[in-house]
Amino acid sequence: MEVASFSVDHDRMLRGVYVSRKDKVGDEILTTFDIRMKLPNKEPVLDNPAIHTLEHLMAVYLRSEKNWADKVIYVGPMGCRTGMYLILKGDLESCDIIDLLKDTFKYAADFEGDVPAAQSKQCGNYLDHNLVFAKYEAKKYYDEVLSDIKEENMIYPA
Numbered sequence: 001m002e003v004a005s006f007s008v009d010h011d012r013m014l015r016g017v018y019v020s021r022k023d024k025v026g027d028e029i030l031t032t033f034d035i036r037m038k039l040p041n042k043e044p045v046l047d048n049p050a051i052h053t054l055e056h057l058m059a060v061y062l063r064s065e066k067n068w069a070d071k072v073i074y075v076g077p078m079g080c081r082t083g084m085y086l087i088l089k090g091d092l093e094s095c096d097i098i099d100l101l102k103d104t105f106k107y108a109a110d111f112e113g114d115v116p117a118a119q120s121k122q123c124g125n126y127l128d129h130n131l132v133f134a135k136y137e138a139k140k141y142y143d144e145v146l147s148d149i150k151e152e153n154m155i156y157p158a
């Protein structure tokens with residue numbers, strides 16, 4: 001079995017927004033984005049409650065964003081906790097979604113109030129949330145990666 005994302009050189013990967021893969025499903029193309037928030041194997045990963053809260057906040061924002069909501073297939077954390085996967089309908093490149101991600105991470109960084117859908121009926125581990133850390137991580141990624149993103153943060157190392 002070959003899994004394309006396992007063949008990317010994680011030792012040379014920067015934080016960024018990458019196209020992980022494209023899949024043809026019927027007549028549609030689905031683009032999976034690698035939203036890489038931490039340098040793999042070089043810095044501490046996202047704390048689990050933080051990445052979990054960030055997942056909830058990103059889902060709420062992306063699924064209600066007027067231009068993109070109907071293209072959002074999935075958003076969720078990577079098992080390694082260095083970032084998130086976002087699957088969108090369409091044949092897309094990283095530059096197509098930078099503004100969307102800026103808005104999404106700004107929404108998370110500025111969020112006030114109760115974490116959305118963090119009740120036991122709505123979430124599989126509803127006590128495992130940390131809004132303070134989620135906001136911190138969202139702001140850090142926005143400030144240090146998204147705000148002035150470069151080509152090398154949008155193309156995997158060759």
Ligand SMILES: [Zn+2]
Nearest residue numbers: 052123124125
């Ligand atoms: Zn949850």
